[in-house]
Amino acid sequence: MKKLVVLSGAGMSAESGLRTFREMGGLWEEYDVYEVASPGGWQKDRELVLRFYNERRKQLLEAEPNAGHLGLVELEKFFEVWIVTQNIDDLHERAGSSRILHLHGEIRKARSTADPSLVYDIEGWKLEEGDLCEKGSQLRPHVVWFGETLPEAPLAAALDLSENCDLFLVIGTSSMVQPAASLPRYALRSKIFTIEVNPEPTQISEIANEYIQSNSGIALPKLLEEMKKYL
Ligand code: APR
Numbered sequence: 001m002k003k004l005v006v007l008s009g010a011g012m013s014a015e016s017g018l019r020t021f022r023e024m025g026g027l028w029e030e031y032d033v034y035e036v037a038s039p040g041g042w043q044k045d046r047e048l049v050l051r052f053y054n055e056r057r058k059q060l061l062e063a064e065p066n067a068g069h070l071g072l073v074e075l076e077k078f079f080e081v082w083i084v085t086q087n088i089d090d091l092h093e094r095a096g097s098s099r100i101l102h103l104h105g106e107i108r109k110a111r112s113t114a115d116p117s118l119v120y121d122i123e124g125w126k127l128e129e130g131d132l133c134e135k136g137s138q139l140r141p142h143v144v145w146f147g148e149t150l151p152e153a154p155l156a157a158a159l160d161l162s163e164n165c166d167l168f169l170v171i172g173t174s175s176m177v178q179p180a181a182s183l184p185r186y187a188l189r190s191k192i193f194t195i196e197v198n199p200e201p202t203q204i205s206e207i208a209n210e211y212i213q214s215n216s217g218i219a220l221p222k223l224l225e226e227m228k229k230y231l
């Protein structure tokens with residue numbers, strides 16, 4: 001089976017009701033990213049950081065995968081689909097996708113502040129001060145904050161996949177955050193046909209082989225219908 005790599009960003013989950021970061025009304029308009037999503041912010045005010053992620057987690061539990069997520073699951077009939085996501089939500093998992101690499105962590109998990117190898121599932125939506133790992137240290141959200149390095153294994157796999165696949169889709173990302181923003185460029189450099197889906201043009205739109213200016217919840221079911229003609 002041919003290999004399809006999908007790089008997804010916050011726009012993928014927008015139609016599930018989750019806010020993106022950099023658009024008008026996005027999260028980084030309301031919150032100071034350094035206050036709620038950086039090691040410095042955590043040192044300064046843990047309570048604020050925990051509250052920010054608790055709110056995101058609560059909304060996620062009320063959200064459902066949308067037609068875009070489901071379309072990517074259906075694409076597994078045609079391709080070996082690998083999803084490389086910047087999203088910390090679990091909507092690709094809940095939709096039923098088989099191969100998912102999280103570059104920026106997972107909000108429904110907590111990690112020990114003393115030993116990063118200790119990672120736990122969070123029951124419900126609350127992670128609070130006083131929630132400790134088995135070694136007695138405070139737990140933090142298992143996400144990558146600004147100024148932190150990405151987890152090595154998924155990043156290495158994503159780099160390799162981007163240069164070694166048959167088709168590359170970039171969906172719902174502003175392509176402003178590295179290193180994820182470089183992955184479509186690696187694919188293009190390797191002569192891999194690259195399609196972008198985004199209602200707003202980005203720096204990738206001009207260089208992609210095809211730019212579909214549309215919401216992912218509309219574009220993916222359409223793309224799927226096109227492919228079914230070749231079944
Ligand atoms: N379908 C597809 N794309 C959409 C939709 C939609 N329905 N709605 C919005 N978009 C697009 C926007 O046009 C925008 O280009 O999604 C993109 C969202 O961009 P960002 O908010 O910057 O999100 P993302 O690119 O995922 O951000 C990367 O930045 O702060 C961080 O860690 C956070 O993982 C995140 C990273």
